[in-house]
Amino acid sequence: MSNEPGLRKRRKDASQQNASKEAVTAARATTRSTSLSSIIVLVLTALLFYLYQNSASLKSTFNSWAGYSDSEKYYWKGDVDLTADVPKRDAAVEAMLHAWLAYERDAMGDDEYHPISRKGSNLTNAGGIGYTVVDSIDTLLIMGLDEEYRRARDWIENKLSFDQDAKFNTFETTIRVLGGLLSAHHLSGDPMFLEKAKDLADRIIPAFNTPSGLPLSMVNLAKRQGVPDVDNKGLVSTAEVSTLQLEFRYLSLLTDNETYWEKAEHVMSVIKKAHISTGLASIFMNPEDGRFVLAAIRLGSRGDSYYEYLLKQYLQTNFTEPVYREMYDDAINGVHNHLVKKSEFDRLTYTSELIPERNRLGEVSWRLTPKQDHLVCFLGGSLMLGAVTTGAVAQPASIPPRAEELSAQGRRDWATGIELIETCMRTHDTATGLSPEIAHFRIPSDNMDATRAPHDWYIKGDRPGAPAPYDARYILRPETVESLFIAYRLTGNPRYRQYGWDIFEAIEKYCKIEGGGYASVLNVDRVPVGLEDKMETFFMSETLKYLYLLFEDANVLPLSKYVFNTEAHPFPVFHPTIRTGFS
Numbered sequence: 001m002s003n004e005p006g007l008r009k010r011r012k013d014a015s016q017q018n019a020s021k022e023a024v025t026a027a028r029a030t031t032r033s034t035s036l037s038s039i040i041v042l043v044l045t046a047l048l049f050y051l052y053q054n055s056a057s058l059k060s061t062f063n064s065w066a067g068y069s070d071s072e073k074y075y076w077k078g079d080v081d082l083t084a085d086v087p088k089r090d091a092a093v094e095a096m097l098h099a100w101l102a103y104e105r106d107a108m109g110d111d112e113y114h115p116i117s118r119k120g121s122n123l124t125n126a127g128g129i130g131y132t133v134v135d136s137i138d139t140l141l142i143m144g145l146d147e148e149y150r151r152a153r154d155w156i157e158n159k160l161s162f163d164q165d166a167k168f169n170t171f172e173t174t175i176r177v178l179g180g181l182l183s184a185h186h187l188s189g190d191p192m193f194l195e196k197a198k199d200l201a202d203r204i205i206p207a208f209n210t211p212s213g214l215p216l217s218m219v220n221l222a223k224r225q226g227v228p229d230v231d232n233k234g235l236v237s238t239a240e241v242s243t244l245q246l247e248f249r250y251l252s253l254l255t256d257n258e259t260y261w262e263k264a265e266h267v268m269s270v271i272k273k274a275h276i277s278t279g280l281a282s283i284f285m286n287p288e289d290g291r292f293v294l295a296a297i298r299l300g301s302r303g304d305s306y307y308e309y310l311l312k313q314y315l316q317t318n319f320t321e322p323v324y325r326e327m328y329d330d331a332i333n334g335v336h337n338h339l340v341k342k343s344e345f346d347r348l349t350y351t352s353e354l355i356p357e358r359n360r361l362g363e364v365s366w367r368l369t370p371k372q373d374h375l376v377c378f379l380g381g382s383l384m385l386g387a388v389t390t391g392a393v394a395q396p397a398s399i400p401p402r403a404e405e406l407s408a409q410g411r412r413d414w415a416t417g418i419e420l421i422e423t424c425m426r427t428h429d430t431a432t433g434l435s436p437e438i439a440h441f442r443i444p445s446d447n448m449d450a451t452r453a454p455h456d457w458y459i460k461g462d463r464p465g466a467p468a469p470y471d472a473r474y475i476l477r478p479e480t481v482e483s484l485f486i487a488y489r490l491t492g493n494p495r496y497r498q499y500g501w502d503i504f505e506a507i508e509k510y511c512k513i514e515g516g517g518y519a520s521v522l523n524v525d526r527v528p529v530g531l532e533d534k535m536e537t538f539f540m541s542e543t544l545k546y547l548y549l550l551f552e553d554a555n556v557l558p559l560s561k562y563v564f565n566t567e568a569h570p571f572p573v574f575h576p577t578i579r580t581g582f583s
């Protein structure tokens with residue numbers, strides 16, 4: 001991460017070069033054109049007649065040529081049943097109890113939980129900030145675990161203090177703790193949560209006091225001071241600065257204090273101003289001048305939720321801020337033009353990363369790296385959600401949508417979303433049925449060995465006898481089940497519930513600790529499994545919540561009335577009265 005050149009030279013825009021070439025070619029052509037004009041009229045007339053006769057087949061040829069799809073296979077025509085699958089839903093509740101009760105028994109109030117040693121730990125020595133309790137409490141509420149909820153609530157009221165003299169990650173604290181408090185407030189109506197949320201937000205807000213207004217990566221909650229991230233030369237991650245907005249905007253609405261909204265929205269205007277013409281954002285920005293830094297472009301860590309929140313900011317305020325729709329469209333076009341690829345053998349759709357490289361003359365070129373983080377698996381569901389909102393010709397689209405209800409872009413995004421989910425499921429073709437942290441896709445230059453299974457992708461560095469590489473882990477991440485939940489809600493296709501159940505069963509089989517809690521698996525492609533003594537907070541806040549909602553009746557937290565923050569905390573969609581978006 002830190003060996004990326006700290007130079008600020010921005011990407012030389014390849015599309016500009018192409019455009020000027022085209023202009024030259026076009027200028028040459030006009031000199032010969034007059035003598036041909038009568039022939040052209042004739043040809044055009046014939047062409048128009050042909051188009052008129054063959055419009056449907058031409059449209060689909062054009063669509064597939066342009067990468068858009070209206071293929072039948074993307075439009076589910078079976079029975080749609082959006083009612084609860086009670087036994088499977090209740091199995092998710094049992095898993096939540098198995099996780100929560102162990103945490104409560106061994107580590108109540110500590111930030112993190114280690115289920116094998118049955119111990120808790122805090123993020124810093126200064127003391128905990130309720131990382132696990134606050135992150136989990138809305139799941140307890142949604143699942144109707146009232147007694148557990150009451151105990152967690154009382155802990156928050158009586159024991160939780162944000163007056164901790166240490167540095168905390170601005171983004172993680174916002175999405176997990178501020179987000180958890182706000183959604184608990186919404187779901188319970190209890191004003192205590194809002195008081196705590198305001199206290200925390202007022203301690204985080206000083207992180208935004210930089211020359212550009214981009215918040216620093218860390219913040220000292222007791223001193224109310226932003227702290228630069230020295231490991232990354234004081235730079236900030238693009239996803240981290242652009243994934244605070246749902247939380248601070250909602251807090252503004254609840255408190256009638258515009259400051260939170262202004263600070264968070266300003267970040268988006270800085271990003272828009274610094275915009276690169278490809279629509280893609282590099283993963284680091286400079287908080288001094290508010291510009292992008294030459295660094296990798298990817299949909300995985302430090303990039304992912306930038307794309308997610310562009311869409312969700314648009315949805316949060318009920319389609320009233322077109323600026324986010326424009327930014328989202330731009331970004332997703334960039335993703336399709338530069339990052340979406342097909343694998344060599346089975347033509348699986350995946351996303352790659354772009355890594356900048358400098359030659360001896362200092363010129364920058366971009367190397368395509370066929371590496372997809374598990375984190376990217378949020379994108380399938382997100383693209384489907386975008387397709388039926390930004391990509392629909394009228395609102396609301398049917399469940400499932402019909403091809404004619406979507407724009408060409410909507411059909412493209414819908415198809416890519418479905419294909420990405422299929423690819424993410426293929427990364428579960430492992431000894432455990434769990435997917436690794438990072439999958440590499442085969443390309444001709446890596447001396448592809450087609451005999452190894454699964455042959456389209458592999459876990460880099462995984463060799464018999466060698467210690468498990470970082471890429472091989474499953475740390476209880478939620479992104480695939482998040483996409484499955486959205487896909488099910490938007491299609492009613494039972495295939496997505498089946499996929500979710502397969503994943504749930506693999507988690508139960510390999511991650512569950514007999515005495516309570518769930519642990520991370522060190523190598524998803526080895527049985528018997530080796531475990532790591534950690535249960536990440538997102539297991540209770542996201543993975544189990546999305547699994548529960550996948551099997552719950554679709555009337556519970558409907559996607560038309562809620563946006564989920566990137567930590568799966570639901571906030572209501574609202575009509576903004578205090579602000580109307582920037583341009």
Ligand SMILES: *[C@@H]1O[C@H](CO)[C@@H](O)[C@H](O)[C@H]1NC(C)=O
Binds near residue numbers: 110111120122126
């Ligand atoms: C974590 O912090 C809390 C609150 O400051 C404290 O009560 C608890 O003992 C700490 N836990 C550990 C394991 O240090």
Ligand SMILES: *[C@@H]1O[C@H](CO)[C@@H](O)[C@H](O)[C@H]1NC(C)=O
Binds near residue numbers: 201202257
């Ligand atoms: C609004 O919130 C900001 C940020 O914490 C604070 O400085 C300001 O005093 C608040 N304004 C009002 C009217 O409460």
Ligand SMILES: *[C@@H]1O[C@H](CO)[C@@H](O)[C@H](O)[C@H]1NC(C)=O
Binds near residue numbers: 318573574575
């Ligand atoms: C969102 O807009 C739609 C259509 O304009 C309207 O029917 C709906 O009530 C709005 N929702 C909210 C929460 O304001």
